[in-house]
Amino acid sequence: xxxxxxxxxxxxxxxxxxxxxxxxxxxxxxxxxxxxxxxxxxxxxxxxxxxxxxxxxxxxxxxxxxxxxxxxxxxxxxxxxxxxxxxxxxxxxxxxxxxxxxxxxxxxxxxxxxxxxxxxxxxxxxxxxxxxxxxxxxxxxxxxxxxxxxxxxxxxxxxxxxxxxxxxxxxxxxxxxxxxxxxxxxxxxxxxxxxxxxxxxxxxxxxxxxxxxxxxxxxxxxxxxxxxxxxxxxxxxxxxxxxxxxxxxxxxxxxxxxxxx
Amino acid sequence: xxxxxxxxxxxxxxxxxxxxxxxxxxxxxxxxxxxxxxxxxxxxxxxxxxxxxxxxxxxxxxxxxxxxxxxxxxxxxxxxxxxxxxxxxxxxxxxxxxxxxxxxxxxxxxxxxxxxxxxxxxxxxxxxxxxxxxxxxxxxxxxxxxxxxxxxxxxxxxxxxxxxxxxxxxxxxxxxxxxxxxxxxxxxxxxxxxxxxxxxxxxxxxxxxxxxxxxxxxxxxxxxxxxxxxxxxxxxxxxxxxxxxxxxxxxxxxxxxxxxxxxxxxxxxxxxxxxxxxxxxxxxxxxxxxxxxxxxxxxxxxxxxxxxxxxxxxxxxxxxxxxxxxxxxxxxxxxxxxxxxxxxxxxxxxxxxxxxxxxxxxxxxxxxxxxxxxxxxxxxxxxxxxxxxxxxxxxxxxxxxxxxxxxxxxxxxxxxx
Numbered sequence: 204x205x206x207x208x209x210x211x212x213x214x215x216x217x218x219x220x221x222x223x224x225x226x227x228x229x230x231x232x233x234x235x236x237x238x239x240x241x242x243x244x245x246x247x248x249x250x251x252x253x254x255x256x257x258x259x260x261x262x263x264x265x266x267x268x269x270x271x272x273x274x275x276x277x278x279x280x281x282x283x284x285x286x287x288x289x290x291x292x293x294x295x296x297x298x299x300x301x302x303x304x305x306x307x308x309x310x311x312x313x314x315x316x317x318x319x320x321x322x323x324x325x326x327x328x329x330x331x332x333x334x335x336x337x338x339x340x341x342x343x344x345x346x347x348x349x350x351x352x353x354x355x356x357x358x359x360x361x362x363x364x365x366x367x368x369x370x371x372x373x374x375x376x377x378x379x380x381x382x383x384x385x386x387x388x389x390x391x392x393x394x395x396x397x398x399x400x401x402x403x404x405x406x407x408x409x410x411x412x413x414x415x416x417x418x419x420x421x422x423x424x425x426x427x428x429x430x431x432x433x434x435x436x437x438x439x440x441x442x443x444x445x446x447x448x449x450x451x452x453x454x455x456x457x458x459x460x461x462x463x464x
Numbered sequence: 465x466x467x468x469x470x471x472x473x474x475x476x477x478x479x480x481x482x483x484x485x486x487x488x489x490x491x492x493x494x495x496x497x498x499x500x501x502x503x504x505x506x507x508x509x510x511x512x513x514x515x516x517x518x519x520x521x522x523x524x525x526x527x528x529x530x531x532x533x534x535x536x537x538x539x540x541x542x543x544x545x546x547x548x549x550x551x552x553x554x555x556x557x558x559x560x561x562x563x564x565x566x567x568x569x570x571x572x573x574x575x576x577x578x579x580x581x582x583x584x585x586x587x588x589x590x591x592x593x594x595x596x597x598x599x600x601x602x603x604x605x606x607x608x609x610x611x612x613x614x615x616x617x618x619x620x621x622x623x624x625x626x627x628x629x630x631x632x633x634x635x636x637x638x639x640x641x642x643x644x645x646x647x648x649x650x651x652x653x654x655x656x657x658x659x660x661x662x663x664x665x666x667x668x669x670x671x672x673x674x675x676x677x678x679x680x681x682x683x684x685x686x687x688x689x690x691x692x693x694x695x696x697x698x699x700x701x702x703x704x705x706x707x708x709x710x711x712x713x714x715x716x717x718x719x720x721x722x723x724x725x726x727x728x729x730x731x732x733x734x735x736x737x738x739x740x741x742x743x744x745x746x747x748x749x750x751x752x753x754x755x756x757x758x759x760x761x762x763x764x765x766x767x768x769x770x771x772x773x774x775x776x777x778x779x780x781x782x783x784x785x786x787x788x789x790x791x792x793x794x795x796x797x798x799x800x801x802x803x804x805x806x807x808x809x810x811x812x813x814x815x816x817x818x819x820x821x822x823x824x825x826x827x828x829x830x831x832x833x834x835x836x837x838x839x840x841x842x843x844x845x846x847x848x849x850x851x852x853x854x855x856x857x858x859x860x861x862x863x864x865x866x867x868x869x870x871x872x873x874x875x876x877x878x879x880x881x
Binding site for chain 1: 649650652653654655656657658660661663664665667668669670671672673674675678679682686
């Protein structure tokens with residue numbers, strides 16, 4: 204359409220996160236082999252795939268834990284491929300981890316507060332007392348309420364139960380102003396009841412934000428996601444609405460068939 | 465970090481204690497006040513070190529670099545004051561703090577890029593580097609003799625001439641109080657809280673928007689400034705700074721202080737500084753093997769009391785409120801004579817062995833624990849070993865009683881929580 208090229212584009216459907224031609228090899232071994240994916244703002248997007256497909260690697264690439272071998276990763280239009288994690292975090296992308304990754308010797312409250320400090324502009328401030336920053340405290344308390352850990356406020360995070368630590372993990376990720384949130388297997392290792400709570404939690408705390416999650420529990424995936432991408436051996440074999448993914452023969456053959464149980 | 469420590473009453477109490485200490489019987493003498501002064505200097509140094517180790521998780525083997533360089537800056541300033549510069553002596557330690565900060569920024573930029581083992585090794589290297597420089601640059605470091613100055617040849621300030629140890633003590637105590645408040649306050653700022661986060665999990669810190677290297681760098685520079693302040697106090701107290709002030713021995717000593725005092729508590733560093741200084745000063749009066757004992761105490765603390773003196777005090781304080789306290793006290797009373805016997809047996813063996821190997825010319829006759837003995841004969845050895853073995857065996861028997869009493873206390877504490 205030549206007219207679209209000539210005229211300034213009218214508001215394009217805003218893309219929160221866009222990967223194009225992303226490759227990652229460890230040594231000679233390719234792990235991510237040309238992933239392209241555009242996730243619109245506000246979408247809840249799930250990435251599924253068999254073990255070893257590269258799902259966590261993909262998250263590590265997007266969040267800056269490792270740099271892609273080549274390809275482009277754009278967060279709200281800005282190139283972030285290869286940037287340090289803290290710079291990407293400051294741009295408004297946060298993540299949780301598959302293996303619980305919290306601050307074990309800080310209290311639950313302080314864990315959450317760590318996620319609040321930078322987004323609320325505290326920077327490397329060493330002249331003001333943290334406890335006196337009212338906006339920081341209000342935000343941290345609100346997040347504590349959201350993740351239902353208010354009554355564990357002053358407990359050391361290291362002694363929480365597993366499910367509580369998982370909730371805290373999500374709490375740290377959503378505490379700031381991040382507009383794009385990556386959750387890596389948020390319900391892994393949880394009982395059915397805990398999983399139901401976690402789904403409710405994720406649904407409520409990601410309201411109005413863009414969510415990308417890696418998840419093995421198909422109940423969670425189909426219950427939460429607006430769109431699902433299937434990653435197999437470092438390539439996206441399908442990316443579609445949940446209902447159509449369920450019907451997709453290639454997906455069934457590659458993945459759902461053996462994990463349907 | 466204890467919550468209670470933020471209460472103003474604690475600070476008032478600490479200030480009162482610092483004010484009263486030099487008048488306590490036994491500490492009233494010049495010797496006692498000199499000991500208190502050394503403890504105060506060590507406490508500032510240890511508090512600064514705990515900012516690194518306990519709060520930020522940085523194990524440094526070269527923290528004396530900033531203590532020593534601060535000391536040199538202060539002693540040179542003091543010389544200038546002797547030469548007529550109109551600077552009051554109480555402010556001279558600030559030159560130490562400034563030098564500590566300056567060198568902390570320079571070396572910190574180099575060392576804090578990594579944490580963990582790499583950091584520890586680089587600090588070791590920087591320590592050796594500066595120690596070597598202290599021998600190579602005699603114009604600044606004063607060579608073997610060091611640099612001397614006088615704290616009394618200075619303009620008087622509020623009528624203070626620092627001729628008496630008491631005045632010096634109060635100067636040190638005042639700076640200790642200020643340093644403690646500032647370090648405590650620093651830990652409560654956003655960066656201070658991030659120091660704890662970096663200690664716990666540096667990687668996670670990156671994903672909440674902070675660069676852990678920057679946090680480590682800030683903590684390191686602040687710690688170096690307070691180490692420099694301690695060095696400045698050292699310069700005023702001794703009126704001399706020598707190359708050993710930057711050396712590995714001092715770096716090792718501060719690690720000992722903080723670890724024995726307890727890395728997890730703010731007051732731990734102060735307790736450890738006081739305890740180790742006291743051991744250094746008094747133990748060396750009794751035995752030439754005092755370094756060996758210090759090493760044994762350190763090993764024992766690391767192995768059996770990882771919380772340090774402060775941790776020990778905290779759990780006993782919480783046990784005081786339980787009904788198991790009587791059982792604990794009884795088990796301790798029962799263990800006490802055997803513990804003393806074990807220590808006496810071990811100390812006798814160490815002393816005999818030490819004397820015979822290091823001072824053979826002193827002869828075989830010696831008196832230990834008021835008992836004269838001929839160490840050329842086997843009996844003192846056998847007797848000491850026997851006392852040690854019996855004491856240790858009895859302690860092993862009593863240990864379950866102590867443990868059971870503590871278990872009851874722990875149950876009660878958990879039930880309350």
